[in-house]
Amino acid sequence: MFRFTTFGESHGPLIGVVVDGMPSGIEISEEEMGRALLKRRPGGSYTSQRKEEDIPEIVSGVFEGKTTGAPIAVLIRNNDVKKEDYAPFLTLYRPGHANFTYRAKYGHFDPYGGGRASARETACRTVAGVLAKKLLGDVEIVAYLKQVGPVLGSPTEFVAEKVDRSPIFALYREAEMIEIIEKVRGEGDSIGGIVECIVLNVPKGLGDPVYEKLEANLGRAMLSIPAVKGVEFGEGFAAALMRGSEHNDSMKEGGRFVTNRHGGILGGISTGEPIVFRVVFKPASSIAKPIASVHFDGTLGIAEHPRKSRHDPCVAIRGVKVVEAMAAVVLADAIFYNALNIGRSEHLREISSGAS
Amino acid sequence: MFRFTTFGESHGPLIGVVVDGMPSGIEISEEEMGRALLKRRPGGSYTSQRKEEDIPEIVSGVFEGKTTGAPIAVLIRNNDVKKEDYAPFLTLYRPGHANFTYRAKYGHFDPYGGGRASARETACRTVAGVLAKKLLGDVEIVAYLKQVGPVLGSPTEFVAEKVDRSPIFALYREAEMIEIIEKVRGEGDSIGGIVECIVLNVPKGLGDPVYEKLEANLGRAMLSIPAVKGVEFGEGFAAALMRGSEHNDSMKEGGRFVTNRHGGILGGISTGEPIVFRVVFKPASSIAKPIASVHFDGTLGIAEHPRKSRHDPCVAIRGVKVVEAMAAVVLADAIFYNALNIGRSEHLREISSGAS
Amino acid sequence: MFRFTTFGESHGPLIGVVVDGMPSGIEISEEEMGRALLKRRPGGSYTSQRKEEDIPEIVSGVFEGKTTGAPIAVLIRNNDVKKEDYAPFLTLYRPGHANFTYRAKYGHFDPYGGGRASARETACRTVAGVLAKKLLGDVEIVAYLKQVGPVLGSPTEFVAEKVDRSPIFALYREAEMIEIIEKVRGEGDSIGGIVECIVLNVPKGLGDPVYEKLEANLGRAMLSIPAVKGVEFGEGFAAALMRGSEHNDSMKEGGRFVTNRHGGILGGISTGEPIVFRVVFKPASSIAKPIASVHFDGTLGIAEHPRKSRHDPCVAIRGVKVVEAMAAVVLADAIFYNALNIGRSEHLREISSGAS
Amino acid sequence: MFRFTTFGESHGPLIGVVVDGMPSGIEISEEEMGRALLKRRPGGSYTSQRKEEDIPEIVSGVFEGKTTGAPIAVLIRNNDVKKEDYAPFLTLYRPGHANFTYRAKYGHFDPYGGGRASARETACRTVAGVLAKKLLGDVEIVAYLKQVGPVLGSPTEFVAEKVDRSPIFALYREAEMIEIIEKVRGEGDSIGGIVECIVLNVPKGLGDPVYEKLEANLGRAMLSIPAVKGVEFGEGFAAALMRGSEHNDSMKEGGRFVTNRHGGILGGISTGEPIVFRVVFKPASSIAKPIASVHFDGTLGIAEHPRKSRHDPCVAIRGVKVVEAMAAVVLADAIFYNALNIGRSEHLREISSGAS
Helix, strand or coil, X not given: CCEEEEEECCCCCEEEEEEECCCCCCECCHHHHHHHHHHHCCCCCCCCCCCCCCCEEEEECEECCXXXXXXXXXXXXXXXXXXXXXXXXXXXXXXXXXXXXXXXXXXXXXXXXHHHHCHHHHHHHHHHHHHHHCCCCCCEEEEEEEEECCEECCCCCCCHHHHHHCCCCECCCHHHHHHHHHHHHHCCCCECEEEEEEEECCCCCCCCCHHHCHHHHHHHHHHCCCCEEEEEECCHHHHHHCEHHHHCCCEECCCEECCCCXXXXXXXXXXXXXXXXXXXXXXXXXXXXCEEEEECCCCEEEECCCCCCCCCCCCHHHHHXXXXXXXXXXXXXXXXXXXXXXXXXHHHHHHHHHCC | CCEEEEEECCCCCEEEEEEECXXXXXXXXXXXXXXXXXXXXXXXXXXXXXXXXXXEEEEECEECCEXXXXXXXXXXXXXXXXXXXXXXXXXXXXXXCCHHHHHHHHCCCXXXXXXHHCHHHHHHHHHXXXXXXXXXXXXXXXXXXXXXXXXXXXXXXXXXXXXXXXXXXXXXXXXXXXXXXXXXXXCCCCECEEEEEEEECCCCCCCCCHXXXXXXXXXHHHHCCCCEXXXXXXXXXXXXXXXXXXXXXXXXXXXXXXXXXXXXXXXXXXXXXXXXXXXXXXXXXXXXXCEEEEECCCCEEEECCCCCCCCCCCCHHHHHHHXXXXXXXXXXXXXXXXXXXXXXXXXXXXXXXXXX | CXXXXXXXXXXXXXXXXXEECCXXXXXXXXXXXXXXXXXXXXXXXXXXXXXXXXXXXXXXXXXXXXXXXXXEEEEEEXXXXXXXXXXXXXXXXXXXXXXXXXXXHHCCXXXXXXXXXXXXXXXXXXXXHHHXXXXXXXXXXEEEEEEECCEECCXXXXXXXXXXXXXXXXXXXXXXXXXXXXXXXXXCCCECEEEEEEEECCCCCCCCCHHHCHHHHHHHHHHCCCCEEEEEECCHHHXXXXXXXXXXXXXXXXXXXXXXXXXXXXXXXXXCCCEEEEEEECCCCCCCCCEEEEECCCCEEEECCCCCCCCCCCCHHXXXXXXXXXXXXXXXXXXXXXXXXXCCXXXXXXXXXXXX | CCEEEEEEXXXXXXXXXXXXXXXXCCECCHHHHHHHHHHHCCCCCCCXXXXXXXXXXXXXXXXXXXXXXXXXXXXXECCCCCHHHHHXXXXXXXXXXXXXXXXXXXXXXXXXXXXXXXXXXXXXXXXXXHHHHCCCCCCEEEEEEEEECCEECCCCCCCHHHHHHCXXXXXXXXXXXXXXXXXXXXXXXXXXXXEEEEEECCCCXXXXXXXXXXXXXHHHHHHCCCCEEEEEECCHHHXXXXXXXXXXXXXXXXXXXXXXXXXXXXXXXXXXXCEEEEXXXXXXXXXXXXXXXXXXXXXXXXXXXXXXXXXXXXXXXXXXXXXXXXXXXXXXXXXXXXXXHCCCHXXXXXXHHHCX
């Protein structure tokens, strides 16, 4: 129902996103999108030094400040383009990057800044997320940086407001995380990280059985984010170590759960408990360290990004906001589907007649 | 392209699957499907004692032993149905199960044996996997039981043939795994596990950028399997601990990779290295131990499956074959898409004229 | 949202349909489906003499007489199968039939009774229509046989109840239509016809702009029915002869239209006036008259169905009920989508919170 | 496979189209798209006087003149925007137009120039058609203006080259058609028309059975074009008058058909004969004649476009090129699907290994 299409390359004239399925009459502005885009590049010294202003231009689907039900198209110009940084890589595979696979698949492709494979595309996801959040009602999505290298920042209490006050979106052990990020950046290296996402005030009944399980659709969305290599729900991989008698959550009078090892989803459908999942980001592949690579003609070469080139020491930082945006898109869709599935005939009649 | 629809409940008359997108002229038999179904329930004492013969009946799309291009429909009767085992749970939420969420979502549902939410549905996935494997050419998919509770069976060498000789599809430390499974079963409990899947002889170029990444589609397929709570590719969650200089795989002359930390996929597209991913199965929720639950009316109750009832001590065992089947379905689809995307105009002309 | 999958061949063991997207809690019975199937084969001497009882068997998605939200699967056995009737056509192209194109496309196919291309498949559409009609609220769909050969039966007044009392679903000039049908049948020939469909009590706002216009989706559904070669809305092809000043419908105070030349749809979206469209069925291709054809090896042959074989003299008759069923499916879908698009924020909030 | 998304409103900053599914390595230029857009607005006095230069700007998916496999996005600025022409219609329903239905459905919408419902959107379809035609190989699509009001221009011979030399894309009786168009324009009125489309060199086997019939997909595409109210294939509605013995096409040695009453499609699949279909365009609704309409508040009003405002006297003229573009899109898709369905295992193996 709620779906989006993106286009554009890192070093082309612009990137863009078209969102279909947005109802009419909802207030939206370029300013609001701009604020979300600003969050995605938290500045400071912890992310790439590419200086994009990321000014969103709404060119369709909004009239006098409100959505019209038509597709919403948003363009974002690429301004800070440095093609010269990619000169060494026009005939050399960039380790950990997609130019190897794009060349194998397409033969012909745009190599500058990763072209279509660039994480710059996540700005479009952020815009889609802003729209999706309009459809969530009370549902609140908060992601934070849980782990950087060996520093695991599991908060003792969860204070959503703290996340946005942190330059790296951390909740706990922020100083240690920053220290390690600074260190790897100083060495021209990068480091991996884990983002945890918590969804609060979730209505029961979101998601569908079998092939449209909420975990399946959230998982797919997360695994489509650049640099993500895994996703887990509730206890996740730790469940391998557990007994059923430990893992099963007992219930209390009235129908809430005592614990939430299931992560808010049973049988692919939300239980009303917070949805909890974690996403791992690999360390950024663009580093200022030499690594054995191969030229397009098969001969050996050395890949090394110049020290001065602009890359993220820890992509998980900006991943925090992309995780939130993608979760919003999946949940907006699930809320819509759910409204259709309630299936008590009164409601059905209401929906039908409400349409007249 | 290759897609399937399933239907049926655990304790209804039958379950079924319809596969669309299968080309014509391919040999297929009920015997072949029956053999795969037999693998899914490896018998012995390590899985549920439900005694289903699982006899597949092809009712559409196959003529004189070969596919016709029409939808292939396969029915499997439910014979060993014991509705009486579910008497205690007609008004009581089963901990860890979907009757809580189905009731919240649908109001009206079939509670016997989990109804539509039953893992019995995975027999249909197995049948779809048999068909998908026909389209894989040289691509070989092998999954095995890597971990049960604390027993981690990372093989020192990978011998695909060994998997099918093991009653629990283990490659390494099989005896220790069996011991722990026997133990939890004796206690009326269950245990979690991890399945690793390795795909060999993968052509380069499978998968698509951005939203149709191969990890995204494989991940979604895995997270749709009952009891799965996480999936990771290559180094997976361990990548959080790594530096870019460690995680980037260097290359050797000619264009192969020295290591495979990326798990066979870069930028969402296969590199030609083996695809490697792991899937975690939670411990089965049906156990013969009491746990505080709630009746449909909100009052407290105690949920406890009778000792004699038929359940899996470790669902990851039969998960091995379901993981393989779902991987086959996703890869069959990716191979088809890929053929279309090759995009050299010679090939394009060939495809078009080949169609005449 | 509301979608269905069918399978099965004319002379295989059974045909079947799986309906996804049906809400839970809706009463449905095999009897009700059986009555609709009976309507589709009105017996008498005006249709094929194939004697199928068409007993629907619900095997999934219904529990204790009500839908559960799970896929609804219905099987219908093929009992009156006469493979011997097709002996002449195992190596000869049947004029007007699909064995030419199936052989070209698939190489291998089931030739008996048209196999997958048989109009027998429309029984599955009828079952899907029964379910779709449950979701239509006050919307009423009535189709009738408007033209048979040169006999144009435009009714002076539209009395929906009369349709089901006619053995050929005619409203006007029924006797003349029957006469011509009897005549062509006596000659071993067949005749074309036009079905008109009128949808009453249509809420405003069904359908979507641009590519999901209501005409586009209704038109596609109609053109998927066997033997249909055209569809037109409102004035249809006669609009080519009209001026804008004639074709534009003027309006009256309050917002209803004075005339309905637009056929109930403007800009792809329903106006609240009755939706009116017509569908043309070609004369049945299976006739007892010789026609020059070609054997699979390219040599000339003569195709002639035996006089005694069982075929429809005018497929438009049973087409009436298939048109209704397909219209119901498209409209059920449109009503659902519409509920989602209303877009006033109050309603949106209501839908979301109604889901909790 | 080949699919496109469009966005933008008539009087917004721009309109745009995103094409997915285009293979890489195919030459494409803005000039080529510009030429096709020029064809769509044949100028002269027979179409709207809106003066849009329609300069296409490729912003994604093309690198150094060739496609890369990434989504191809094309923007077209709106320059000749006259909002003042729509002042009378900001609170009045425009007869025959979508502002009635958009208001009913969306509440809030862009009324200028028809907003999203404007036929300006067909410029995007034209761009998609340019790309689709690259994938058609030898397949040739030619549409022409067959009928304007009562003037039926069925050509005695079909000379494709003549079409583009005619300012109204007519093949026969062009002068009479122009005369009637001039006449209605002089009167501030408009007239309907019929476009016939002929597809030559069609490979056998395009299209799929049952719900993906080639007629169904072509028909849907045609019925999505603004102002289209009907579509028919082969003999179309005239088949209602025919006997099976007349309508069945006999065959000649080798497997070609003697006649082509079936219009190139049997059982939903192409036979290799030319595909022939006709599309009816209603007379343009925007006319300089008064007609009783209603204000948004329900009170009566008179709708009358100013004489000087810019509208088409016969939208079927520019419809010719839109029909061709939409046919190209559907056929490009069908050719792709067909390549996948050929199903001889040799071919399958070839496709798979070609992908490596």
